[in-house]
Amino acid sequence: MSGFTLSLVGKTIVVSGGNRGIGYELSRAVAKAGASIAIIYRGSKDAVEIAEKIGKEFNVKTKAYQCDVSKQEQVDSTFKKIWDEMGPVGGLIANAGVSVVKDAVDLNKEDFDYVYGVNVFGVFNTARAAAKLWIAHKTQNASIVITSSMSSQIINQAGENKPLTQVFYNSSKAAVSNLCKGLASEWAPHGIRVNTLSPGYVNTDQTANMDPALRAYQAANIPLKRFAQPEEMAGQTVLLLSDYATYMTGGEYFVDGGQLIW
Ligand code: NDP
Structure with a gap:
């Protein structure tokens, strides 16, 4: 194990949706570990x-695209x-995601294209673009972390409250968690690892407008009894990008306050 480290010094990591919410804290954590972003x-x-x-906070090179x-x-x-501008990329956090909250009977093709276009095809596009470059440059131990969701596995109970009606979002996360396993399998021979971060409820713009009664009900159903702060998603992602994770691929890792226990 000697020589293994959580340091990301010398790596350039691409973070989609890295300017807000969970992605912002993932960017900060990865920069803190020494990577250019x-x-x-x-x-x-x-x-x-x-x-x-x-960039200034952690004295690393950063740029927004x-x-x-x-x-x-x-x-x-x-x-x-x-x-070309930042040097060889060593990792990707495919984190950008969107939701449409509407009753299923009101959803249409435009909503489907929007949600699946970002959450599934968007993740695929970024992973594919990175992998094409890595395969061409024979890069070894490249790592992709896809932000999926606990909703890849469950539909949350809402008690007496109106549930969060977002069937395209939930099903897109199931799709992307499966996509992760397929890509991990196909790209393992090229030294590319693919895993997911699958959060529970996190306090970001995406959950900001949730009905307070539903929020309280959901929090009561989480063993840790609260929603997460975005920075609490970061440790797992830094680990998966680091040299400590060289044998980790195809995994779906839940960071959900224990919500999937119940
Ligand atoms: P936010 O709504 O706070 O931020 C979304 C980010 O995605 C923004 O940076 C946005 O860029 C970017 N983005 C959206 N669409 C596109 C696009 N077409 N191309 C490029 N970038 C895009 O989201 P969260 O931080 O809450 O969520 C981040 C990820 O975590 C998502 O995949 C989400 O599904 C997942 N997740 C979130 C949970 C939560 O409770 N918040 C729980 C489980 C999973 P811009 O600012 O320019 O619009």
Whole structure:
């Protein structure tokens, strides 16, 4: 085991959705471990500033790249640009995700394309763009961490409350957790590892508008009795990107306050 370390010094890590919420804290944690960070964002006006702030905070190179992960050609050209501007990429956190909360009877093809376009095709596009470069450059021990969700496995009970109606979101997370296993299997011979971070409820913009009664009910059903803070997602991701995780691939790792126990 000598020589194994949690340090990410010398690595460039791409983080999609790294400017906000969980992705922001994953970017900070990875920067704190010494990596340079390329943040991919969709359109937030402050993303460039946020990337610079993380760079200054941890004295690492950072840069924000605007790119819609659901567009394959845009993703391919963005990864080439990142490789040229920031040096060889060593890891990817495929974290960008969206939801549409609507009753199932009101959902339509546009909603499906939007949610699956980001949560499944977007994850695939970023993973594929990274893997193409790694295979071409014969990069070894590259690591992809996909942000899935505990909802890949369960539909939460809501008690007397109206449940969070997001069947496309939940099913897209089941799809992406399976995608992780397929990619891990296919790319293992190329030295590319693929795992998921599957969070429970986390306090971000995505959960900010949840009905307070539903939130209280859900929190009561979590063994740790609360939603997570985004920074509590970071340890597992740093581990999976590090040299300590060289035998970890195809895994779905739940960081959910114990919610899946019950
Ligand atoms: P937020 O809503 O806070 O942030 C979403 C991020 O994704 C933003 O950075 C956004 O960029 C980016 N993004 C969205 N669409 C695209 C796109 N088409 N192309 C590029 N970037 C895009 O999300 P969270 O931090 O809450 O969630 C992060 C991940 O964690 C998601 O995959 C989510 O499903 C998952 N998750 C979240 C949970 C929670 O309770 N919050 C629980 C379980 C999983 P921009 O700012 O430019 O719009």
